[in-house]
């Protein structure tokens with residue numbers, strides 16, 4: 001049978017591997033950490049850094065198609081692989097989404113609204129950017145941030161002394177975004193097949209705790225027009241990137257029902273885990289279908305639901321959760337429950353459609 005190569009061995013790779021196995025594919029994972037979540041269910045792990053030439057060559061040699069499960073795969077590594085075997089989603093999707101500045105410029109360039117933003121490369125840049133945003137903003141590292149790490153919120157700071165902030169943020173390129181007072185946050189999981197067909201799941205309403213996704217609820221309880229506009233935005237992003245695979249698109253919903261895109265993730269997404277319980281075809285199978293050239297699956301959900309992440313010691317809840325009807329528990333095979341670490345999630349079905 002065919003082999004799918006996955007760069008990255010975390011829980012997203014694990015769930016992709018499980019879906020791929022069910023469709024008869026073999027899985028090879030490139031991941032430096034031995035015994036990682038994905039390797040536990042894959043046929044083969046190549047233990048090497050994501051940019052290790054020998055590891056990349058080995059992955060390319062045994063894979064019929066290669067994908068990735070995190071957005072910080074070095075673009076050069078993805079391009080090296082793409083010179084030997086199809087890499088999907090296309091490396092350009094990595095390039096655009098790895099830097100919050102190029103991401104927003106890309107989105108605005110295809111007519112999709114975001115928070116206002118300014119590049120910040122010094123304390124003086126920060127002072128003038130904050131001034132032009134009326135004293136409120138979210139300062140973020142342009143690259144590598146996740147789970148709200150590398151962010152700092154400023155309120156009512158029209159003027160002030162920002163000396164040392166650039167250094168405290170790591171002396172790396174930063175972006176100041178306008179502070180959006182949103183009604184709620186939603187996300188859309190979308191997919192584009194090899195044939196160019198696009199399918200999107202219903203939006204989920206997302207609540208974060210300590211910067212980490214806490215719950216995703218479907219239906220999102222937003223106006224129909226809001227849901228439609230968000231799904232259409234996800235579709236135009238997929239088309240503009242010539243994308244093949246699953247994407248996650250995060251939105252802020254404003255008081256008037258309009259949306260801004262917060263960020264995009266060129267991969268399966270935590271806020272789409274609910275699809276494994278409430279849809280016949282999960283986001284994981286959808287991604288495998290897309291990159292393997294199979295037809296996309298139906299994205300309708302048969303039930304309303306709430307997905308909740310199990311972070312750190314939350315795993316202690318598993319015995320009671322598995323005793324509940326209509327709850328699907330999914331653990332990632334991580335031995336140690338460190339604070340802030342995603343250990344698993346569960347989805348509770350809350351009513352049939």
Ligand code: ATP
Pocket residue numbers: 115138145146147148149177178179180181185208211250262263
């Ligand atoms: P993820 O784990 O989703 O990749 P991340 O580290 O990339 O997280 P963001 O999604 O940019 O971070 O921000 C995390 C959360 O912080 C958002 O979901 C939102 O709740 C809040 N936030 C981010 N940017 C803004 C903004 N410009 N205005 C208001 N709130 C914001």
Ligand code: MG
Pocket residue numbers: 145146147263
């Ligand atoms: Mg992010």
Ligand code: MG
Pocket residue numbers: 250262263
């Ligand atoms: Mg986010």
